[in-house]
Amino acid sequence: MMIPISYYVAVSTLMFVIGLVGVLVRRNFLIMLYSIELMLNAANINLVAFSHTLQSHEGQILSLFVITIAAAEAAIGLAIIVVLFRRRATTNVDELNLLKW
């Protein structure tokens, strides 16, 4: 209980911003997925920290659901990457402009 919750919120904010900048800056589809995982983890830190402060387990249950959604997202994203790589032989999102006009 010695560490105030605002420290945890600051760490998760920093991690979220790093993930956000990663999604905006990197052009590799795989690294963009990694950045999304970073943002989901930052949200999990927040949920568990507030669950600890409020003495309630609802934050932990929510973070369990977030982890599950992250697993589903990783499976679908990796399948999309494999299909794209098979057709275009690239994972650079700047070259995947089929739906742009």
Next chain:
Amino acid sequence: MVQSLFFFYFSSVVILSSVLTVGLKNPIHSTVALLSTLLHVAGLFILLHAEFIAAIQIIIYAGAILVLYLFVVMLLDLKQTETILTRQFQVALFFGAVLLCEILLALLQAPLSGIATISRVTPNYNNTESIGVALFTDYLLQFEVVGVLLLGGVVGALVLAKQTPTK
């Protein structure tokens, strides 16, 4: 004292390896940095007395998801032709810095110290047993919906990856 030492260790390594995950050029190195991030986030969860979530984090994230990513990195044989310093870089850094300053300023103004009053304080709130009981009673519908979502994810991944190129 020991607790704050561990907190600063875990959080500094989390931040450092998040930066490395985003910044490294080789995808394998990025994956290893992401692994380090996830393990130290699990350490933060243990500091918050959420042992069950920490175990789930290590088993599912570091054990399952990251190995899946590693397999794909290994199969794809990625070339390192990416330039990081695109023209979006300054804009992205600007918006990231604005968001960071905003939230940190809000934290400094109101340090979240007086919020420890809630109507539903759960006894033994960090017990794995109580989490399991709540998951199968109060949150049963959400649990089932997440199960259906996972099934959809599995079927979707299979359908996507089994496509034969028809060109």
